[in-house]
Amino acid sequence: MSKSDKPLFSHHEHALEKEYQVCPECGSELTIKHGKSGSFFGCANYPNCQYTRPVVEHERVEDKILPGSECPKCNHNLAVKQGRYGMFIGCSNFPECDYIEHEEEKQLIEIPCPSCHKGALKEKTSRYGKKFYSCDAYPKCKFIVNFEPVKGVCQKCSFPLLLKRNMAAGIKYQCANKKCSAMQSA
Secondary structure, three states: OOHHHOOOOOHHHOOOOOOOOEOOOOOOEEEEEEEOOEEEEEEOOOOOOOOEEEOOOOOOOOOEEEOOOOOOOOOOOEEEEEEOOEEEEEEOOOOOOOOEOOOOOOOOOOOEOOOOOOOEEEEEEOOOOOEEEEEOOOOOOOOEEOOOEEEOOOOOOOOOEEEEEEEOOEEEEEEOOOOOOOEEEO
16 A cells, blocks of 8 residues: 555544543533534433533633723623624623624715615625625615715716725726726726
8 A cells, every 4th residue: 555545544543533522411422413503512312411512612702891981771881792703892781781882884975876766875784794885775676886886977878876996096986887887087
């Protein structure tokens, strides 16, 4: 058997097999299970034993009080906390007070929707964290753009909306009409 014929891991050196692990609650074997949030160790005696633990231990950060800050609901101090979706600022009096500081959304100058002429364009964030701008009359109007809208008229097709683009040559304005897409200097 040559070097290239050997498997990457032998039976005894498999990456997930560290040692025989036992459940601290009932003494049964722990096995790797897969759930909607990823892999975890679970007791083989399930459902009689409900013990689980993550495969990878994440470092837990303690809440850090922000001196000089005040909760607008209950006047306790605010704290930097770690939650399921990352770090956030919330009231140190949790669970009695459920205040969470939200990032203030950027308010656009009232730009009317060029498609339906009834709604206005609002900044939104996709589930992947990308910003986009869509008509607030959704679902009746499905107008959407990925770049910041600016009031203006296209010089080529007279479409009533331009998009602000940061290009290598500086800021340019692009026609929001997908059929035109003409560029103008700032």
